[in-house]
Structure formats: structure tokens, C-alpha cells
Amino acid sequence: xxxxxLTDEGRRFYEAVAPHLTGIEEAxxxxxQSKARVRGKLRVNVDGTFGHYALAPRLSEFLDRFPDLSVExxxxxxxxxxxxxxxxxxxxxxxxxxxxxxxxxxxxTRVLTCASKAYIARYGEPQHPKDLATGHQCVFIRDPTTGRxxxxxxxxxxxxxxxxVAGRLMVNDTGSLLGACLGGAGVAQLLELYAKxxxxxxxxxxxxxxxxxxTFPLYAYYHGSNxxxxxxSVFLDFVxxxxx
Numbered sequence: 492x493x494x495x496x497l498t499d500e501g502r503r504f505y506e507a508v509a510p511h512l513t514g515i516e517e518a519x520x521x522x523x524q525s526k527a528r529v530r531g532k533l534r535v536n537v538d539g540t541f542g543h544y545a546l547a548p549r550l551s552e553f554l555d556r557f558p559d560l561s562v563e564x565x566x567x568x569x570x571x572x573x574x575x576x577x578x579x580x581x582x583x584x585x586x587x588x589x590x591x592x593x594x595x596x597x598x599x600t601r602v603l604t605c606a607s608k609a610y611i612a613r614y615g616e617p618q619h620p621k622d623l624a625t626g627h628q629c630v631f632i633r634d635p636t637t638g639r640x641x642x643x644x645x646x647x648x649x650x651x652x653x654x655x656v657a658g659r660l661m662v663n664d665t666g667s668l669l670g671a672c673l674g675g676a677g678v679a680q681l682l683e684l685y686a687k688x689x690x691x692x693x694x695x696x697x698x699x700x701x702x703x704x705x706t707f708p709l710y711a712y713y714h715g716s717n718x719x720x721x722x723x724s725v726f727l728d729f730v731x732x733x734x735x
Contacts, residue, residue: 530559533722536573536581539566540665541709544685546582549733553726560722568635568663573714580723581712582730584682585636592712595727598734599706601683604645605695609675617678620645620652620702628677629658632668643680646704682707684734709734 537546542564554562570581573592587594604623606616617623623643631640640661645652658677662668665685672679672695681695690697697703711730713723 529557529721529725531722532561533726534563534578536565536567536570536578538583541582542566545733553729580726584707584709587710592714595711597711597730598709601703602680602705602707603683603686603703604698605672605681606678606698607673607675607695617698620654623656624654629656630668630671630677630679631658631661633661633663644705645702647702
């Protein structure tokens with residue numbers, strides 16, 4: 492298939508003019524104005540973890556509020572180019588990289604170290620982060636931006652312990668990480684956003700709770716400067732609700 496990409500000049504023209512064209516077709520809001528009627532199609536690029544565990548279960552509420560709006564959710568490893576790919580907004584974990592998009596911090600969620608009861612019965616419960624460096628199996632998850640596993644750190648107040656842990660299993664998605672942890676394959680570092688319920692239910696045990704102060708950010712990205720379309724504005728409001 493023949494690929495068509497925007498030139499730098501075309502991109503600048505799009506970013507300057509598209510909001511005004513969109514405003515003709517769809518109701519729009521600016522800072523300080525009341526929300527107008529929300530209609531059209533909203534295309535959202537999401538981190539798979541957020542889409543599966545936080546957003547999708549709540550989307551019926553969003554659709555009920557805005558009956559003239561349709562939504563397309565696309566779970567992707569990377570944000571890519573919102574303009575070229577036709578997305579209105581993205582919701583991604585991690586520190587923002589330099590770009591022309593507006594980035595809005597939605598949440599700082601804690602990184603929790605967890606294991607199943609079966610794993611603890613077999614290997615014992617670590618009493619200090621350094622205990623994980625020997626005699627334990629840890630499950631790694633690959634960072635899609637680097638191709639390498641996410642590094643392990645433990646935070647307590649101003650004290651930070653970077654740790655080289657051992658393990659024979661690496662996955663590239665949160666569902667597999669969670670399944671491996673639940674199944675007793677090893678110790679895993681899970682985000683509190685989706686892990687808090689299974690910890691509360693006793694399905695996994697929170698390890699080293701006094702060392703659970705590391706956080707991982709969740710950001711929304713969208714194009715535009717002073718102009719935000721109504722559909723993006725109400726979506727950002729909704730995401731803030733569900734992560735509150």
C-alpha cells in the first residue's frame with residue numbers, strides 16, 4: 492500500500508487550521524466557556540493497560556452522557572503520530588517525550604510489588620528489597636520504547652534503592668504480567684491503578700509496603716493550542732473522574 496505522510500509545512504498548516512475547520516462541523520469549547528453540544532466521532536489512542544483495566548469498563552457511562560458521540564478506542568504500544576494517524580487524543584503511561592502535543596498529567600499511580608500466596612509459600616516473603624536479588628523469581632515486563640525490561644526501584648521517603656533482580660520470565664503486556672503473578676510464576680511490579688482490587692480481594696499479596704512510594708505517571712495528549720474541541724474536553728474530564 493502506498494503511504495502518505497505530512498510534510499513539515501503540511502503539519503504546521505494542519506495544526507494551525509484544523510481546529511477552526513473542526514469547529515465548523517462540531518461544537519467546541521475554549522477556556523472559560525460553557526460546554527456546547529458534543530457530537531461527532533472521538534478517536535482515542537490508549538495504553539493497553541489503561542484501556543483494558545480502567546477505561547473500557549466505564550465507557551458505557553460516557554456514551555450515555557453524550558448520545559450524539561461515537562468513540563473508537565485503539566490500544567497501542569506507542570503513541571506514534573496523533574495527527575498522521577487521525578487520533579483526537581491519547582492516554583499514555585510514562586514521562587512525556589518532547590513533542591508539539593499538549594500534555595496533561597492525569598495521575599501518578601504507585602508501583603506495587605506483589606506475589607501470590609502460592610509463590611510466598613514456596614519462596615518466602617522478602618523483608619527488604621535486597622532480599623529479592625537472591626533466591627527469588629521476578630517477572631519482567633518489556634518497555635516498548637526501549638525494548639528492554641523496566642528497571643526495578645524501591646522508594647521510601649528520600650531513600651531510593653535501584654535493584655538488579657533475577658527471573659526467567661519476561662512479558663510485554665500487563666495482562667500476561669498479572670496472569671503470571673496470579674499463577675505464582677514470580678514477584679511482579681504492578682500499577683496500583685489496576686492492582687488495588689486484586690490486592691483488596693486477597694488474590695495477590697502486597698510485598699514491602701513501606702517501600703511502595705515509587706510512582707508512574709499517566710498523561711493525556713492532544714493537539715491544539717488555545718482551542719480544545721468539545722469532544723476532547725469532555726473526554727479529559729471523564730478520564731479525570733475515573734482515575735480520581
